Each structure stands twice: as C-alpha cells, then as structure tokens.
Amino acid sequence: MSTLRLILGDQLNREVSSLSDCDKDNDTILMCEVWDEATYVKHHKKKIAFLFSAMRHFAKDLEDDGYNVRYVKLDDDDNSGSFKGEVERAFNEKNYDALVFTAPGEYRLFDDMGSWQSDFDCDVEMREDDRYLCTPEEFKDWAENRKQLRMEYFYREMRKKYKILVDDDDNPEGGEWNYDSQNRKPPKDGLDVPAPYSVEQDDITKDVIKLVAERFDDHFGDLEPFYFAVTRADALKAIDIFIKQRLEKFGDYQDAMVEGEPWMYHAHLSFYINCGLLLPLEVVRKVEQAYKDKDLPLNAVEGFIRQVIGWREYIRGIYWLKMPQYANENFLEADRDLPAFFWDGKTQMNCMKQCITETKENAYAHHIQRLMVLGNFCLIAGIDPRFVNEWYLIVYADAYEWVELPNVSGMILYADGGLLGSKPYAASGSYINRMSDYCKGCKYSVTKKNGPKACPFNYLYWDFMSRHEDTLRGNPRLNMVYANLDKMDDEKREAIAEDSRRFFKNIDDA
Ligand SMILES: Cc1cc2nc3c(=O)[nH]c(=O)nc-3n(C[C@H](O)[C@H](O)[C@H](O)COP(=O)(O)OP(=O)(O)OC[C@H]3O[C@@H](n4cnc5c(N)ncnc54)[C@H](O)[C@@H]3O)c2cc1C
Ligand code: SF4
Structure with a gap:
C-alpha cells in the first residue's frame, strides 16, 4: 500500500x-x-x-x-x-x-x-486540520440558537475546554475572565522597545530570495532585509524571546502605536503559527507556564492567550460558518476605490503613511495599526470591501483568507451587519492621537474639526455616521454618537459634508 x-x-x-x-x-x-x-x-x-x-x-x-x-x-x-x-x-x-x-x-x-x-x-x-482548538462543527454547535456570537463567551469555553488559566472548578485565574480594561495604556516617552528577533539567511533562503526578486518583481513590498525564522527550531526561539523580552509589557501597551516602532511589545508569531511552524496550543502553554514560573502580569498573559485561543479560533469559526457568502458581504454598500497611497504610503496623513510604509517594509503591522488606523480609514471612507480584503490578503505575511476575511469584512468594515462586532469600529483622530505619537508629525491638526487643515479622520468620522444614520441609529451602542450628531446644527453638518467632498475629490493629494 x-x-x-x-x-x-x-x-x-x-x-x-x-x-x-x-x-x-x-x-x-x-x-x-x-x-x-x-x-x-x-x-x-x-x-x-x-x-x-x-x-x-x-x-x-x-x-x-x-x-x-x-x-x-x-x-x-x-x-x-x-x-x-x-x-x-x-x-x-x-x-x-x-x-x-x-x-x-x-x-x-x-x-x-x-x-x-x-x-x-x-x-x-x-x-480534519486538528491544529486548531475548535473544529468548524464544534463552532457551529456553539453558534446554533445564539442571537449574538460574541467572542468573549466562546473564549471562556475554550479556556475551560483546555484548562487554561482556570482552577479545578473552572474558575478564571485572578477572578476575572478578561483584563482588557488594563490593556489600553497610551505610549509614554522613553519606552524601551526591544529590537525584533532576526534570523540570518542561509543558502536556502538566499536562493529563494533570488527567485522571488526575479519572478515577483512587480509584487508589492520590500523583499530585503529578510529576517524571518524559516524553521521550526528558529520559530520556537521566537516564542522564548517574546516571553523573555516583550510579554511583560504586551498587555499594557497592546493598543499603543509609536512612530518608528512597528513591532512594539507584540509577539510577531502569527506568520509562524499560521503556516504551521508553531502550533497555537504549544505557544499558549508556554506562555501559561511562564506566568506560573516567572510571576508575569496576569493582564499581559491573559490578554495574549485571549488573542490566540479566543480571537484566532473565533475568527476561523466565523469563516467556516459563513463561507462562501461571507466573501460577498457589503452591509454598508461601500463602493469607493482603494486610494493609490495604500500602495506607496504617499499621503500627508502621518498615521496612514507610517502604517503603510511599515507594512511595505515588514509585511507586518500590529493589530491596532491594522484596526484603528488603516481599517478605520477604510470604514469611514467607505472603501469597497472587495478592494480592502484584497489589500489585506496581499500585504501581510500572516494573511490567509480564513483569518483575513472575517477581520476585514467583520471587524473593520461592518460588512456583515454586526455578526462579528456589535458596532462599527469607527473613530475620529482623537483616538489615534491618544494611542500614538503620530499626530505630532502630521500636516493636519488633530484638534481641528473642519477646514482644509483639519484631521481628515475627524470630519470623515461624522460624515460616516451621518451617511449611515438610517442603518446605524437604532444600535444602542451608538446612542451617544447620535445624540451628539443631533446636537449639531445644519451649518456644522454642511461643513462636515463639504470637507468630506473636498477630501475625496483630492484624495490623491491627501
Ligand atoms: C483588519 C485586520 C486584518 C487582519 N488580518 C490578519 C491576517 O491576515 N492574519 C492574521 O494572522 N491576523 C490578522 N489580523 C489579526 C492581528 O492583527 C494579527 O494576528 C496580529 O497583528 C499578528 O501579529 P502578532 O503575532 O505580533 O500578534 P499579537 O498582537 O502579539 O497577538 C498574538 C497572537 O494572537 C492571534 N491574534 C490576535 N488577534 C487576532 C485576530 N483578530 N484574528 C486572528 N488571530 C489573532 C495571532 O495568532 C497573534 O500572533 C488582522 C486584524 C485586523 C484588524
Ligand atoms: S492628525 Fe489625523 S491624519 Fe494626522 S496623524 Fe493624527 S489622526 Fe492621522
């Protein structure tokens, strides 16, 4: 045989x-x-x-x-x-x-x-691909008869099923299931971010780099410097280095963005997990063990574990539950083209320029850059989900449709009408200003709400809420937003619409 x-x-x-x-x-x-x-x-x-x-x-x-x-x-x-x-x-x-x-x-x-x-x-x-913690069938069973598919409840099931950070009676370590409220510290001056893990190229990698340079010259992104681990042995070292150098601050600065620091305190393990060099459960077990041995902060350890056994598995569950129709979702009927600056980073919006340039250099951007800068822009600018999905699938080394599509169509674009997120993740410039130092070096003023010098995220945010008023007003999580919109007089509303028109007309120079 x-x-x-x-x-x-x-x-x-x-x-x-x-x-x-x-x-x-x-x-x-x-x-x-x-x-x-x-x-x-x-x-x-x-x-x-x-x-x-x-x-x-x-x-x-x-x-x-x-x-x-x-x-x-x-x-x-x-x-x-x-x-x-x-x-x-x-x-x-x-x-x-x-x-x-x-x-x-x-x-x-x-x-x-x-x-x-x-x-x-x-x-x-x-x-069956049994590297995952939850099969598509198990996810389907979990999802059946639930009105809302909230990641938090799914995550708790995974914690209990695999006995991760729970006691013998399945109570969560520290008394809470989720310490996310402690994980939103803005960046402060003088953060000492360690250099990323970098592996020297061997002959096999050098041959491949030559091949890619010759055959894929017209593809997006910088080929060199190339420093990723390409063996399981080196990928295993990447976990140890993350635990030793970054995990302690992973929680605190998970949402923070700093100019010139693309890697921050994130793990940089998604490329290795997604292609199989690492298994998700072994990564999580190592982090859990480090928590026990080294007295690491619970908000960091729980936050990391939630990303892997919660978000990652949940995203995959949604993908298999909803494909193939999920790929065509466009609840907000967004229809704008992707601006050219997504390919070369040539924009005066400093936050966008930083995130796109770093993506081009590294085939990596961390979660908040993908979600709250690039994704937020695509949402409030009304870019067609087909173009946004294609871009995200192209540009990240960890991108495969099963993980990219629900993150893009569900998490950033609200294209599934709220299956994945309870409200659109739209934000004005003040969020980016609070969580990054990008605004200091920007041509636009984050404190200005209207006019040519105003931060585009400010008026595009309100233009988005206004454009989708009929669809979104009924969402209880947006009550405050619409209460504030109601307080705006006609003149203010017209200024927002006019700024947005001008922005889109001159988008190539934005
Ligand atoms: C619009 C958008 C597109 C994304 N596209 C991808 C993608 O194509 N491939 C991909 O692996 N991740 C994607 N993510 C999720 C997340 O941004 C990346 O997994 C993360 O940035 C990878 O870097 P890291 O290993 O340093 O992660 P960390 O921030 O250190 O997180 C640890 C691990 O948790 C897992 N994880 C965290 N969040 C998610 C999530 N939302 N979905 C799935 N896994 C998660 C990853 O395995 C990651 O390695 C996307 C997020 C957004 C908002
Ligand atoms: S001012 Fe606006 S466009 Fe400029 S970096 Fe800040 S948020 Fe981005």
Missing part, C-alpha cells in the same frame, strides 16, 4: 493530520511551489519568500529523517502551476493506492479539493 501525501504551504508541521500514519518506506510526501497559489493575489514579496523558504526547510528536514519527499520548485521543468496538476504528474509517474491531505485553510481550495475523489482513480481522503 503506497500513499501520496500532499502537504500545503501552511501545513508545515510534523503533527499535521496527513502525516500521522506516514509510512517512510512506501509513501511519498508531495510539496509544491505553484504559480496559481503565489499569484492568485499579488502577495507581498516577503510573504512569498518566507513561505517558499519555510517549505524548502521543512521538506529538507523530512528528507533528512528518511521520508520520501517529492518537492517541486517553482522553476522546475514541467511544473504545472497548480496543486491538482502536480498531483496528476505524481500519479503519472507512479501508481499510488491513496491520496491523503489535510483540509486546506481556505474555502477556495477546500471547494476544489473536495471534488478530487472523482478525479483520481484511488482513495482520496481529506482529513
């Missing part, structure tokens, strides 16, 4: 279900760099280099351990450019009794690969 085992680029872990019963003598592991996947959107150059290099290292590790690996490089002769084509080629060269793979993370591939049984003359088995 011989089995062909297909491993996708985000399944780079020995624990992945498709490898669980792999027979070193008879089975072949197929891994391939295919043009279709590298180009279905024009991914950031660093993202492609990261994944190709991590794949090549994973394949080499397997080979060194005695597995038969059929690794197809992008430029190999006869590379068909698609997964199916590569499976067909493998079958043309050898007769396997079975084809096994772990379910892909994206609906697009799931839909395609789900029909492979009829295409291949052997048993085709798609296995």
Whole structure:
C-alpha cells in the first residue's frame, strides 16, 4: 500500500493530520511551489519568500529523517502551476493506492479539493486540520440558537475546554475572565522597545530570495532585509524571546502605536503559527507556564492567550460558518476605490503613511495599526470591501483568507451587519492621537474639526455616521454618537459634508 501525501504551504508541521500514519518506506510526501497559489493575489514579496523558504526547510528536514519527499520548485521543468496538476504528474509517474491531505485553510481550495475523489482513480481522503482548538462543527454547535456570537463567551469555553488559566472548578485565574480594561495604556516617552528577533539567511533562503526578486518583481513590498525564522527550531526561539523580552509589557501597551516602532511589545508569531511552524496550543502553554514560573502580569498573559485561543479560533469559526457568502458581504454598500497611497504610503496623513510604509517594509503591522488606523480609514471612507480584503490578503505575511476575511469584512468594515462586532469600529483622530505619537508629525491638526487643515479622520468620522444614520441609529451602542450628531446644527453638518467632498475629490493629494 503506497500513499501520496500532499502537504500545503501552511501545513508545515510534523503533527499535521496527513502525516500521522506516514509510512517512510512506501509513501511519498508531495510539496509544491505553484504559480496559481503565489499569484492568485499579488502577495507581498516577503510573504512569498518566507513561505517558499519555510517549505524548502521543512521538506529538507523530512528528507533528512528518511521520508520520501517529492518537492517541486517553482522553476522546475514541467511544473504545472497548480496543486491538482502536480498531483496528476505524481500519479503519472507512479501508481499510488491513496491520496491523503489535510483540509486546506481556505474555502477556495477546500471547494476544489473536495471534488478530487472523482478525479483520481484511488482513495482520496481529506482529513480534519486538528491544529486548531475548535473544529468548524464544534463552532457551529456553539453558534446554533445564539442571537449574538460574541467572542468573549466562546473564549471562556475554550479556556475551560483546555484548562487554561482556570482552577479545578473552572474558575478564571485572578477572578476575572478578561483584563482588557488594563490593556489600553497610551505610549509614554522613553519606552524601551526591544529590537525584533532576526534570523540570518542561509543558502536556502538566499536562493529563494533570488527567485522571488526575479519572478515577483512587480509584487508589492520590500523583499530585503529578510529576517524571518524559516524553521521550526528558529520559530520556537521566537516564542522564548517574546516571553523573555516583550510579554511583560504586551498587555499594557497592546493598543499603543509609536512612530518608528512597528513591532512594539507584540509577539510577531502569527506568520509562524499560521503556516504551521508553531502550533497555537504549544505557544499558549508556554506562555501559561511562564506566568506560573516567572510571576508575569496576569493582564499581559491573559490578554495574549485571549488573542490566540479566543480571537484566532473565533475568527476561523466565523469563516467556516459563513463561507462562501461571507466573501460577498457589503452591509454598508461601500463602493469607493482603494486610494493609490495604500500602495506607496504617499499621503500627508502621518498615521496612514507610517502604517503603510511599515507594512511595505515588514509585511507586518500590529493589530491596532491594522484596526484603528488603516481599517478605520477604510470604514469611514467607505472603501469597497472587495478592494480592502484584497489589500489585506496581499500585504501581510500572516494573511490567509480564513483569518483575513472575517477581520476585514467583520471587524473593520461592518460588512456583515454586526455578526462579528456589535458596532462599527469607527473613530475620529482623537483616538489615534491618544494611542500614538503620530499626530505630532502630521500636516493636519488633530484638534481641528473642519477646514482644509483639519484631521481628515475627524470630519470623515461624522460624515460616516451621518451617511449611515438610517442603518446605524437604532444600535444602542451608538446612542451617544447620535445624540451628539443631533446636537449639531445644519451649518456644522454642511461643513462636515463639504470637507468630506473636498477630501475625496483630492484624495490623491491627501
Ligand atoms: C483588519 C485586520 C486584518 C487582519 N488580518 C490578519 C491576517 O491576515 N492574519 C492574521 O494572522 N491576523 C490578522 N489580523 C489579526 C492581528 O492583527 C494579527 O494576528 C496580529 O497583528 C499578528 O501579529 P502578532 O503575532 O505580533 O500578534 P499579537 O498582537 O502579539 O497577538 C498574538 C497572537 O494572537 C492571534 N491574534 C490576535 N488577534 C487576532 C485576530 N483578530 N484574528 C486572528 N488571530 C489573532 C495571532 O495568532 C497573534 O500572533 C488582522 C486584524 C485586523 C484588524
Ligand atoms: S492628525 Fe489625523 S491624519 Fe494626522 S496623524 Fe493624527 S489622526 Fe492621522
């Protein structure tokens, strides 16, 4: 009995279900760099280099351990450019009794690969991806008959199920489930942010970088400097470094943004977790252990664990619950084009310039930059969700549709009409001013509400609330907002509308 085992680029872990019963003598592991996947959107150059290099290292590790690996490089002769084509080629060269793979993370591939049984003359088995803490079926059961799918309640279930930060009676550590209210400190002067973890390039990575420079020159983003970990061993070091250098302040400054400090006290682990180099539960267990051993602050540890077992799993649950229709949601009927400055950072809005430039350099921006600067802008400017989703999928090294789409359509754009968030995350410039030092270096004045010098976030915020008054006024969480809008006289309302018109007319110079 011989089995062909297909491993996708985000399944780079020995624990992945498709490898669980792999027979070193008879089975072949197929891994391939295919043009279709590298180009279905024009991914950031660093993202492609990261994944190709991590794949090549994973394949080499397997080979060194005695597995038969059929690794197809992008430029190999006869590379068909698609997964199916590569499976067909493998079958043309050898007769396997079975084809096994772990379910892909994206609906697009799931839909395609789900029909492979009829295409291949052997048993085709798609296995559950058990790296996650909650299966799509469990999430569906949890969601059934609930009026609102709030992450907080889902998160508590995960804490109890995996016995994380709970006592023997499932009571939460410290008495509260959530310490988020302690995690909103604005940045203060003199924060000593550690340098990010950086791994030296080896020959495999250098080869990949050359390939990406040649073949993906027209893609977004800076390829070099390239410093990501591309092996499990180095990704494991990244967890230890996070715990040692950043975790203590992760909670306090989770929402803070500082010019020239793209990495802040965040973990920078999403790229490694999402492609399989790290498993979410092992990351969480290590952080929980560090809390016990090192007396780290509970608000930091709980905050981090909530992101991984709460938000990350919840986002994935929503994706599988609502696909494929979720990809077309546009509750607010937003229809504006994505401004050109999203690709080059050339805007006078300093907050946008910083976040876009850092994204271009690093294929990374931290959560609040993605949510409250870039996302907030897309929401209040009314950018079409299709363009926003494509941009986020392209620019971040951790972006796969299962995690990007609900964050974008649900969390930032309110395109699902409130399934994921109880209200739109819209904010004026004063939020950005409170949580960052960006406004100091901006051409616009954050304290000015109207006129050409006023911060665009100020009038665009009110223009958004005004434009969507019919839809949003009934939301109890927006009562205060609409009470304030009601206090504005016609002259003020007209000034907001006029500023917004002028802004959109001259958006390329904004
Ligand atoms: C508009 C928008 C788009 C996003 N797109 C992606 C994406 O494509 N891929 C992605 O992995 N994350 C995405 N996120 C979530 C989050 O911003 C990133 O996971 C995080 O910035 C990664 O950096 P980090 O590892 O330093 O995270 P930290 O801030 O240190 O958080 C720790 C971990 O928690 C998990 N996490 C935290 N928040 C979320 C969340 N909302 N959804 C899923 N996981 C979460 C990640 O695994 C992350 O590594 C997006 C958020 C927003 C608002
Ligand atoms: S003034 Fe407005 S546009 Fe400028 S950095 Fe502050 S929030 Fe951004």
